[in-house]
Amino acid sequence: MHIPPSSRLLQNTKPVALYSSQQVYAMEQEWFAQGYDSFALMQQAAWQMTQHIINIYYQKQSCIANGVACRHDDRQPRVSIWVGSGNNGGDGWLIAHYLQQAGWQVQVITVGIENIENSNAFADMDSAVVSDAIKAQRMAVAAYCSYQRFEDSEFVLHNQENRLMQADVYVDALFGIGLDRALTSIYKQAIQSFNQVVKSSHTLSKHALVIAVDIPSGLVASTGQVFEQVAIQADVTLCLIARKFGLHTKDGMDYAGEVLDIPLIPYTKIKPVALLLNRAHGLSVRRQNSYKGSYGHVLIIGGNRIDGSQGMGGAAILASASAMATGAGKMTVACHQAFHGALLTSLPDAMTIDLHDQKGVKHLIKEASVIAIGMGFGRDETAKVLFIDYMQAAMTEGKSIVIDADGLYHLASLQIDKHSVVGQLREYSTKHKVCLTPHSGEAARLLDKSVAEVEMDRLAAIKQCADIYGGSWVLKGAGSLILEQVLEPTLEQELEERHVYVCGVGNAGMATAGMGDVLSGVTAGLLAQQDLADDQRSLRQAVLIHGLAGDVLVHQQSCPSNKNVSLFIGERGLQAQDMPAAIRHVMHLITI
């Protein structure tokens, strides 16, 4: 993934609107309803994609050999275009036709197409009975584009090394936004074969390029789901009409490669399902005439040790160190006494109290500006009683609340118990900041669903969480989703559907234990700093800072502004404990 350099970490561009397949179909229908022709749109799409393919290919040719420009060879490029039976395949046929006109050597591989029509090619081209995909196929066949049926050939499985099959560019036009379920056997086989052929081209050091038409086949555009890890592995996706949600969450991030937009039709009024964020809000510098009290007091409640089981003191340490790294003024940690020593060794700036000292903790809840509860809090009955008690105290005192991990576990079981605290929290969250930060497993429990059901439709899951429990939510994972509560909304805001945001930063190095505790700390630390504007201390800002900090540790180019800062660690081996230093660095970079 391309990571922006520090000068581009700030939010100076508009978030990218993301749409579902159904919405893109609706845009097309709006366009056709105005009298525009669908086949003309397909031709336009294919023509523009052809130009992109030519440009990308030659750009790549001139960049190989370690950035030293070298002349590409004189032979015409070879392209292998894999087409399915729908309109995505239609795009592929037309691209084949146009590339052949441009002098490229073209080979079309068809999948799932019974009969290739090669007679009477243009007799009924204007007829509405003939689908756009068939029209496209006829045009390509009439222009003598060579083609082969995947089903007939058995070629891929047996002749992967066959030089005839080797190409410089592979175009995937098997499925576009029409893919909505797990692949049937022949398509699965075709996609696996496509990836294998590309791989064998790479081994012949051909620098083969894979370009997906609209969306890599195998990836569901509305959800980002790939079934059984079978999808085209694209270098570039040429995204038609509007950016698809599935390209930026879950598996989409692994398969889409670089995404280039080909808008084709003008602005639509259809509201996107989500907005992609890559930039954080800039932070103002602190006032000189300020003191620790100006930047809030965070109370972390977590880090418990249940008798006879493992302790989770690290969760509280990571959360508190991260909150301090965002610039919170003061920190108290209510954790099991067994961890006080360890906590003070790593974070001497924190104050400590025993998690089980109910009177003392409730007194501190009064003092604090933000309560973050649940990280390593414990799941037993005693912990549940404490959770209810501390939640009620925090609500009575009107505090901002962050709930994570075991806090979410208790919330889910209190929902099953029909405990009044759930309703109270829902009501409370309409007037006060409440942030809830589950991963899919925790969300599944909160929704009484399986993890697979949550993963199948993460957008629906985060909306259901917000509907049931109220408050602002992040559904963590690759391409975390964020849905924020508007406090005391106007009637207009109440009627308007809220935006879901997708976090466009962060990396797989962050898939290690404790990263969620870090996020809770960042969220609480920002909330505490009331000198910051609402957007600057929002949940989406916290998720962005957390992701950017992960990127600073993994991608050297993320922190070029300060050559003296050496935070680079790399993806494998990144640990949650590395994050506070990177958070501090990001906080500095985004201060304007």
Ligand SMILES: NC(=O)C1=CN([C@@H]2O[C@H](COP(=O)(O)OP(=O)(O)OC[C@H]3O[C@@H](n4cnc5c(N)ncnc54)[C@H](OP(=O)(O)O)[C@@H]3O)[C@@H](O)[C@H]2O)[C@@H](O)CC1
């Ligand atoms: N004129 C326009 O509107 C423009 C459209 N454009 C292009 O059209 C693309 C959308 O085309 P599309 O709607 O035909 O869908 P596409 O992805 O080609 O395949 C649908 C077929 O797949 C089938 N199918 C689904 N899942 C399956 C599975 N798991 N296993 C097996 N089969 C499965 C499904 O079957 P069904 O559900 O009907 O049974 C159906 O037959 C879009 O991405 C863009 O590239 C551009 O040219 C711009 C102008």
Ligand SMILES: Nc1ncnc2c1ncn2[C@@H]1O[C@H](COP(=O)(O)OP(=O)(O)O)[C@@H](O)[C@H]1O
């Ligand atoms: N592949 C990834 N890409 C981007 N962010 C990730 C990835 N894997 C994990 N993260 C982020 O790291 C954090 C992990 O949180 P969580 O699963 O709660 O960890 P833990 O419970 O161990 O603290 C989340 O914010 C998540 O979005």
